[in-house]
Amino acid sequence: MMLYIHIPFCLRKCAYCDFVSFAGRQEEMPRYVDALIAEMDRRPSAEAVTSVFLGGGTPSLLPAPQLARLLRAARQRYDFSPRCEITAEANPGAVTPQWLEAAASGGVNRLSIGVQACQPELLRAVGRPHDFAAAQEAFALARAAGIENLSADLMYALPGQTLRMWEESLRAVLALSPWHLSLYALTLAPGTPFYDLDARGLLPRPDEEEEFAMQEAAQRILPAHGLFRYEVSNYAKPGCACRHNVGYWTRRSYIGLGCAAHSLVGNVRRANASDLDAYLAGAPAAEQETLAPQDAAFEELMLGLRMTEGIRLSARAWSLFSPGIAHFCQRGLMCARGRRVWLTARGMDVMNAVLAELMP
Ligand code: SF4
Incomplete structure (x- = not known):
């Protein structure tokens, strides 16, 4: 945590x-x-x-x-x-x-x-x-x-x-x-x-x-x-x-405290409201959403690819994205070994375009 x-x-x-x-x-x-x-x-x-x-x-x-x-x-x-x-x-x-x-x-x-x-x-x-x-x-x-x-x-x-x-x-x-x-x-x-x-x-x-x-x-x-x-x-x-x-970037759980702070616990995201007066009054509203499994899997891929060493994907994320990953490996933009995937230097330069194509 x-x-x-x-x-x-x-x-x-x-x-x-x-x-x-x-x-x-x-x-x-x-x-x-x-x-x-x-x-x-x-x-x-x-x-x-x-x-x-x-x-x-x-x-x-x-x-x-x-x-x-x-x-x-x-x-x-x-x-x-x-x-x-x-x-x-x-x-x-x-x-x-x-x-x-x-x-x-x-x-x-x-x-x-x-x-x-x-x-x-x-x-x-x-x-x-x-x-x-x-x-x-x-x-x-x-x-x-x-x-x-x-x-x-x-x-x-x-x-x-x-x-x-x-x-x-x-x-x-x-x-x-x-x-x-x-x-x-x-x-x-x-x-x-x-x-x-x-x-x-x-x-x-x-x-x-x-x-x-x-x-x-x-x-x-x-x-x-x-x-x-x-x-x-x-x-x-x-x-x-x-x-x-x-x-x-590896989607570990965190508790965010304070005005406008965000939290992630499992697949539940929470955002504290950004109204400072409400926060000071001790009644901070918060919005909460539970991510659908495929959205959580895409988030795992999207955040993990930010790191040069990439990420070892969960079985779910791998089964969802492996066809797209194979396509980008062929184009020299990604590498994969087992379920670990990472962007090449060239892939890093066009990360947003790669992610846009992989998005479910
Ligand atoms: S106003 Fe400036 S110092 Fe304050 S949070 Fe924004 S960037 Fe940082």
């Missing part, structure tokens, strides 16, 4: 962000932690917890005493396995030695730091309230607090970003010696300022070819520095893949 805890507070909204997060409501954080603990009481688990992920929003905005209280409450209510991976997301400029000390004492042993880029003009353009010096400081402070397993997020295909700037960001972040990197292409989500600007033709973004060149640059540069691609968007030192996210 895995645990996800959503902390939906941010200093301000980034121009591309459609995550459920709220700027300017930080004073409600103590009440939010109360509500999270109440939800833990309502949603126990008999299974040991093998990984925990505090995501957001900006978990590093939680005041240190609130973070300590939250982690203590989770430990008191769930059975954490001895080697439990506990990740927290942190933003440069919004992480303090006090917060890191509370995190480390509460068992946080992995940090995911939202660096995004190294050029101040790009960070400003996407609405990030920090500079690269703050990212360097966050890495140094985390290590001083004893947290060695550090990951950084970087974004590409940003407005105004050139291939040279992207390579510069990759090299700048590599100089911080992260154990793990997540690289995300900008996506335009309806309702965000970037979406509206793009619709009016006012967002000068790299075209598809330039975006592809940025992906290729990462695939060329990162392995030379000991970081290997293990998932579409993720690179890690050997043995340092994010166990929690691998759990998502």
Whole structure:
């Protein structure tokens, strides 16, 4: 069993962000932690917890005493396995030695730091309230607090970003010696300022070819520095893949706590409502659906193929998809050995098209 805890507070909204997060409501954080603990009481688990992920929003905005209280409450209510991976997301400029000390004492042993880029003009353009010096400081402070397993997020295909700037960001972040990197292409989500600007033709973004060149640059540069691609968007030192996210891609069960958090237990998916006031009032509505067996099998294939090593399919998924898999193996886009299937490098580049054809 895995645990996800959503902390939906941010200093301000980034121009591309459609995550459920709220700027300017930080004073409600103590009440939010109360509500999270109440939800833990309502949603126990008999299974040991093998990984925990505090995501957001900006978990590093939680005041240190609130973070300590939250982690203590989770430990008191769930059975954490001895080697439990506990990740927290942190933003440069919004992480303090006090917060890191509370995190480390509460068992946080992995940090995911939202660096995004190294050029101040790009960070400003996407609405990030920090500079690269703050990212360097966050890495140094985390290590001083004893947290060695550090990951950084970087974004590409940003407005105004050139291939040279992207390579510069990759090299700048590599100089911080992260154990793990997540690289995300900008996506335009309806309702965000970037979406509206793009619709009016006012967002000068790299075209598809330039975006592809940025992906290729990462695939060329990162392995030379000991970081290997293990998932579409993720690179890690050997043995340092994010166990929690691998759990998502292998469809392990997880309980999601908090406003807008999602859960999967067996084939039952649940989504907590995204209304912060309702959540704080202790009456969070949730939507629940039970996946049909063929939908669960397709999800298994779709998520598993995100990883470079692929997935060993269940007997049901194999019987449903083996004819299509054989077709893609012949075309050099997939490989199969027994029930284990994976995409070739060429297949990885066209993953969405492959999945669209395999969809039942
Ligand atoms: S810090 Fe993250 S969650 Fe918060 S607004 Fe920016 S992208 Fe969204």
